[in-house]
Amino acid sequence: MPELEITKIQELIYELRVGDVMHKDVVTVMPSTPVSKLREVLRDNRISGTPVVENGRLVGIISVEDFIKWLGEGSPGCAVADRMTRNVIAVCADEPLIQAVNKLERLGFGRLPVLKRGTEEVVGILTKGDSIAGLLKKLDVDYRQAETRHARSSHIFEDIVADRSSLIFEYDVAGGGDVERAGASASGLKTSLMRLGINPQTVRRAAIATYEAEMNLMFFTNGGLITAIIESNSIRLEVTDDGPGIENVDQAMRPGFSTAPDWVRELGFGAGMGLHNIKTCADRMRLDSTVGVGTHLEVEILVGGKREVIRDHATVTA
């Protein structure tokens, strides 16, 4: 396990670009700035060096060491241009962070100006502190994902050799208004999908659709079954019950339409948005219902690809 962790951190260092961690609000001085003014610039901004820029182009760099040297010489009246380092070593924003960190280390510099590739335009400044902070932040973000990997189920579809494979989860939902327990299916599905390593936004959509369907079963039926069929590129939800059925499916789909009784409304439900919410979470939705027989709802959510675009055009057939 330790080996895996190290690989992950190494991966991160290579993945991160200078532009991801650099300071974007760069304080610069002009070549004509008097060296005597430098103290305020460095002190007020709490920095130890700054790029020298003329007409948008990087022409040098000046640091607190240069300033101290100037002080030691009895602070003669001169401009930044006379004291700055002219052959500046810079890095590009799209360079891997690891290269820039190596450069800082090798050259013993405290900071490197960051240029837009192919130009002399300063877009940021990189210090060792920035690099460390950037890495820590990235590590934190990745922590959740790493946790998912520990569940050891995220690669299941890659590990299975088959033309098609699917995982099926079934959830029994009690009917008759059992408010305390309702929601457990959506919660269980969410946890399971996270463990499969599915992107959290997609997981939330599946969880919301499941939750709304679950509430419909709980409030309006004697119970039913939610089946989630998970394949490598889609999550399909099937919700079935055996009554009472929906009289007018078109009407039920309309935002704001609700048949919920008062006690349901008092709990915060009954806004008439349930089916509509399911629709906005789905890439495809199908609702069949026969009064006295039951209702069958199918929801498909695509995993991966440009699903966010597709989602707004969810097709609903009834």
Place this chain on the structure above:
Amino acid sequence: MKLKDVCKILEAESAWEADWTPSATREVTSCQASDLISDILSFRGPDSLLLTGLTNVQVIRVAELLDFVAICFVRGKRPEPEAVKLAEDKDIPLFATPLLMYEACGRLYAARLPAGTKKEASPIA
């Protein structure tokens, strides 16, 4: 904005005896306010604070499903025991403010805490 700053603005305290100190530094990036479950479910974006007058167990459920950072009950309402149990289980901090919904929202908005987006941003490929 940190959760502790939000609590200060709202004059909120823990909604039951639990100590939420470890969660005080959690980042809150937006806020959502509603007393309708389905409205809450149409909100998107993690790291949101939920302001609500609903105190039943289902509010905790939706907060869990949508990855809310914390819930703050308005008008000094306290959560039901079942809700507390689930929140503890799912590590969702619960707070209570004596303010009414309108003022709670107003104070946070004035402190530049934005509304959550209605749609999720496209995931990074």
